[in-house]
Amino acid sequence: MRIARFSIDGNVAFGAVEGDKPDELVLDIIKGIPFADFELSGTKVPLSKVRLLPPVLPNKVVAFGRNYAEHAKELGNEVPDAAPFAFFKPSTSVIGPGDEIQYPSFSSELHHEAELAVVIGRMCREVPRERVKDVILGYTCANDVTARDVQKREKQWARAKGFDNSCPLGPWVETDLTLAAIAEGITIQCTVNGAQRQLGRTSEMIHSIEDLIVNITEAMTLLPGDVILTGTPAGVGPLNVGDEVAVTIEGIGTLTNKVIKRG
Numbered sequence: 001m002r003i004a005r006f007s008i009d010g011n012v013a014f015g016a017v018e019g020d021k022p023d024e025l026v027l028d029i030i031k032g033i034p035f036a037d038f039e040l041s042g043t044k045v046p047l048s049k050v051r052l053l054p055p056v057l058p059n060k061v062v063a064f065g066r067n068y069a070e071h072a073k074e075l076g077n078e079v080p081d082a083a084p085f086a087f088f089k090p091s092t093s094v095i096g097p098g099d100e101i102q103y104p105s106f107s108s109e110l111h112h113e114a115e116l117a118v119v120i121g122r123m124c125r126e127v128p129r130e131r132v133k134d135v136i137l138g139y140t141c142a143n144d145v146t147a148r149d150v151q152k153r154e155k156q157w158a159r160a161k162g163f164d165n166s167c168p169l170g171p172w173v174e175t176d177l178t179l180a181a182i183a184e185g186i187t188i189q190c191t192v193n194g195a196q197r198q199l200g201r202t203s204e205m206i207h208s209i210e211d212l213i214v215n216i217t218e219a220m221t222l223l224p225g226d227v228i229l230t231g232t233p234a235g236v237g238p239l240n241v242g243d244e245v246a247v248t249i250e251g252i253g254t255l256t257n258k259v260i261k262r263g
């Protein structure tokens with residue numbers, strides 16, 4: 001099931017996305033929230049009549065760095081051979097599909113990073129490997145937008161990766177993808193103004209989703225709606241004002257955002 005969060009006439013709701021043709025998608029409005037048992041209401045609205053919102057409002061976004069060897073190398077970093085390493089993007093960095101990425105005033109080198117995002121479905125900590133699948137609601141597309149110049153010059157990445165609008169998520173949460181399919185490899189693609197910049201497969205991840213969730217929940221509790229970013233494949237590159245950046249993940253969909261000048 002594809003679960004979208006949207007607003008219509010000033011109300012916010014979740015809906016199950018139905019249909020195959022992009023122009024003819026329909027939302028079946030969900031009674032309640034997708035983090036508990038829920039029912040479909042049977043009340044349907046065309047997707048074209050609503051505004052899609054970030055599919056979840058995370059309490060925190062935990063992002064893992066250098067999880068694809070080719071990307072680590074392109075930035076001149078060693079490929080981590082031991083434990084994964086994590087950093088945070090704050091809840092205020094999250095925007096939805098179609099929202100604008102505002103170019104931050106303190107950077108002149110903004111980069112896209114297309115990533116598979118894991119959406120957590122239930123409160124959890126110290127999750128054993130075999131239980132990881134039980135704490136995942138589903139998957140969505142993410143762009144770990146990064147002020148690369150700031151990242152190089154500041155020791156902590158709070159500003160470089162945590163500024164407002166630096167975490168586009170969407171367009172919806174796909175709940176039918178399996179850990180096995182992701183381990184086998186689904187494609188992650190990033191285009192800027194239609195030209196391909198990044199193309200990778202999740203099978204290239206150094207640390208699996210199980211590894212990442214075991215690693216982070218050793219340290220902290222994850223809450224329903226929290227998001228884990230799983231790293232970016234090679235090909236990161238600049239974003240400029242006016243660019244349209246699109247992250248497409250096989251079996252999920254496409255997340256598109258435009259870069260604008262911060263007003």
Ligand code: ZN
Nearest residue numbers: 113144231232
């Ligand atoms: Zn990243």
